[in-house]
Amino acid sequence: MLSFIRRHQIILSAFLLCLISLHIAVNAERGIGGEVIVRGVVSTISKPFQKGFLALYSVFDRVWSNYVYLVGVKEENRALKESLHKLLEENNRLREELLLTARLKEILKYRARLGIESVAAEVIGYSSFGAAGWIKTATLDKGSRDGIKVDMAVVSPRGVVGRIIEVTATTSTVLLITDPRSSIDAVVQRTRIKGLLEGTGSRTLRLKYIRQLDDVKPGDVLVTAGLSGIFPKGLALGRITRVEKGKDNFFKYIEAEPMAPLDNLEEVLIIKKSSRG
């Protein structure tokens, strides 16, 4: 009997343990296998290891997130920067279009208010030559093909810009009112006193032939007199900035600044036919 057990001890012990296992499994709900006790012992042993593994995992995760993962971030960053530049460009373009629309609206409104036949043109260049840069002209994108002729008036919603002095098929040149070759009959809006407004070659204008007794003071607005037939009557020319007693005792020395922003014009109106002149 003993030798039988010894010979088949593996099978016998396995059979016994299988029965025990099944008994424990089937009666698991009743806790026959001392599951609670064994679980407590195992969890006590395994807890420090689990904590250690978690700490290791945390370190690994941190290293991965902060360093290894950042390798891909460099490429992502480059792509995002590129995308940002494209968006900024687009944003800038849209902003420009918005401003252009606003300006064109203003021009159209002004054109309707003028009630005169006119053509809208874009300023495509400026000229400022000579030793002191006294020549003040601008090039427009409209020419004889568009019906533009010499001596047509050029205005902006803020005021008079100048007159056409040269025309090609597709472009035209404007003599700005600040050019020394420019002289326009002007009227002081407040007192209706007439004078001649000339360019100085700088950013200012000079109002000539105003007598010492005439009532003119800084801040007065100058408008076109409409005598030459080029500019319609009543268009804003400039604002008086300086009034002094002239050297000759007859006339005052008067300086004015143009109403139109001549340094940064973008769109203007060319008056084809003056009905108010």
Added chain:
Amino acid sequence: MRDFIVFIPVAIIYLSFRVTITPELPIPDISVLIVFFLATRRPSTEGVFLSFVLGYIDDIFSGTIVGSSSFSLVIIYTVLCFVSRKVAFTDPLIRGVALFITYMIKELLVILVLYFTGIHVGMSLYMVATGFVTALFSPLFIALFRKATEVGLLRPERGEP
């Protein structure tokens, strides 16, 4: 007794790692690897008991019905003891295939026990993947166990002093 002293802590640490870090990932089944190694190396009563304890610990960690894995591992150990008398699991490929089959049998037996306790579960892709990974990594684990035997941590192999 040496096998107990080495394999029980190893199993606890390994299973702690599995349930803490890789609960969703299929990683080699340490219990099956140990039982396979023990059964094909030197069958003994101690091995049967160790299989039972390993199964018990496995059940505790995996949260399944306690007794299901111990039942299946004891049966696997016994069957492998007899099979290893006829088949030599020296070739890594044969050993890998045998381990895959062993793992699948273990899971089938667990499912069977669970079925009799009123829990109806089926085979899953996760089980197949775990079996595959167990077979794939078996050369590494078996080599480690052999090394442990060489340095005297485990009982010597069959026929050795």
